[in-house]
Amino acid sequence: MTTIEDANFALQKVLDAGSKKNVIELAWIKNVRVTIPRVIVTLSLPSFANSQRDRIVQEVRGVLLDFEDIDDVQIEVDNNPSKTESQNQSNAPELQKIDGIRHIIAVSSGKGGVGKSTIAVNLACSLAKLGLKTGLLDADIYGPNTPSMMGVAEQNPKVTEGSGSDQRLIPINKYGISLVSMGFLIEEGQPVIWRGPMLNSIIRQFLYQVEWNNLDFLVIDLPPGTGDAQISLTQSVPISGAIVVTTPQQVSLQDARRGLAMFKQLGVPLLGIVENMSVFIPPDMPGKKYEIFGKGGGQTLAKENDLPLLAQIPIEIPLVDDSNKGVPISISQPNKESSLVFGNLAQLIKNQFVNTY
Numbered sequence: 001m002t003t004i005e006d007a008n009f010a011l012q013k014v015l016d017a018g019s020k021k022n023v024i025e026l027a028w029i030k031n032v033r034v035t036i037p038r039v040i041v042t043l044s045l046p047s048f049a050n051s052q053r054d055r056i057v058q059e060v061r062g063v064l065l066d067f068e069d070i071d072d073v074q075i076e077v078d079n080n081p082s083k084t085e086s087q088n089q090s091n092a093p094e095l096q097k098i099d100g101i102r103h104i105i106a107v108s109s110g111k112g113g114v115g116k117s118t119i120a121v122n123l124a125c126s127l128a129k130l131g132l133k134t135g136l137l138d139a140d141i142y143g144p145n146t147p148s149m150m151g152v153a154e155q156n157p158k159v160t161e162g163s164g165s166d167q168r169l170i171p172i173n174k175y176g177i178s179l180v181s182m183g184f185l186i187e188e189g190q191p192v193i194w195r196g197p198m199l200n201s202i203i204r205q206f207l208y209q210v211e212w213n214n215l216d217f218l219v220i221d222l223p224p225g226t227g228d229a230q231i232s233l234t235q236s237v238p239i240s241g242a243i244v245v246t247t248p249q250q251v252s253l254q255d256a257r258r259g260l261a262m263f264k265q266l267g268v269p270l271l272g273i274v275e276n277m278s279v280f281i282p283p284d285m286p287g288k289k290y291e292i293f294g295k296g297g298g299q300t301l302a303k304e305n306d307l308p309l310l311a312q313i314p315i316e317i318p319l320v321d322d323s324n325k326g327v328p329i330s331i332s333q334p335n336k337e338s339s340l341v342f343g344n345l346a347q348l349i350k351n352q353f354v355n356t357y
């Protein structure tokens with residue numbers, strides 16, 4: 001006799017067209033009841049999967065009718081579960097607009113070391129160069145290195161006058177960018193042991209008690225990966241769009257896919273993919289490009305998720321050197337290829353949001 005376990009197992013054959021993950025894994029099946037000869041399934045689809053609704057319903061019905069003792073499948077579709085609904089289910093706080101910020105752009109990566117902070121920093125600088133008021137929040141609690149890339153040594157930024165909850169943290173201004181780092185809260189060399197709820201309250205306090213000065217964009221450098229910290233962060237702030245950074249290798253795609261699935265599941269809008277370290281440009285051979293890490297990774301990821309490949313950033317030695325000196329390449333060498341690519345990326349993001357001002 002068919003059981004709920006059998007039904008759930010069979011439903012794993014139904015896949016999301018983009019991520020190729022199955023509907024059980026993606027938690028798109030909210031409920032399954034089996035009362036032979038009938039099965040009742042509740043589907044809970046995020047808004048980005050609406051276009052697949054009819055196909056998914058048909059396939060769910062198909063795989064369940066394959067059982068000999070089932071001849072009636074009822075499917076209830078809970079369309080576009082709102083963010084507030086899913087947050088209530090997980091007891092997450094409701095998203096609240098942050099005073100003084102128009103748009104929040106999250107820069108994320110499935111794993112560390114792919115250049116996420118480099119991209120967050122240079123994107124922020126390039127947005128500022130377009131005349132947009134820009135802030136940068138380094139939320140990478142595991143390696144808050146944005147201040148050093150921006151040449152900011154202060155560990156203790158100033159606070160506004162007043163007392164207790166009236167007081168607000170004043171961002172550090174560098175290269176025209178308002179910078180705040182979680183690193184300001186962590187003593188150097190100390191391990192980070194914050195868990196979801198603790199992190200959640202810290203990040204909220206951090207964001208809502210900062211004197212953000214009418215920013216057009218706040219770029220957030222998220223921690224790498226898809227653990228508690230990332231989920232807390234993405235549920236704490238109203239993100240306008242997320243960028244997923246990958247390198248061209250196949251191995252980093254798997255991690256990036258996990259990142260994409262997390263954003264989709266949390267209902268965070270995705271802006272697209274940025275491929276870093278696409279080609280190496282040797283400084284002594286202008287015009288030469290070497291595909292050190294293979295090619296096509298960013299394009300593959302973009303295609304399978306129906307997202308744009310927003311930028312392909314080359315490996316350039318000054319990108320490391322200048323960043324080590326505390327000056328992002330977009331500021332120090334605006335005519336280098338990577339600076340031009342960062343400029344285009346900023347323009348794309350501006351174009352996407354400028355009409356909503």
Ligand SMILES: Nc1ncnc2c1ncn2[C@@H]1O[C@H](COP(=O)(O)OP(=O)(O)OP(=O)(O)O)[C@@H](O)[C@H]1O
Pocket residue numbers: 109111112113114115116117118119140143145224276277313314315316317319320323338
């Ligand atoms: N396109 C590039 N060309 C040359 N060097 C790069 C490029 N992108 C990143 N790097 C270098 O690679 C190193 C890692 O970059 P970065 O710190 O931005 O990665 P990350 O993904 O933020 O890492 P983490 O997960 O540790 O925060 C840095 O030394 C940086 O200067």
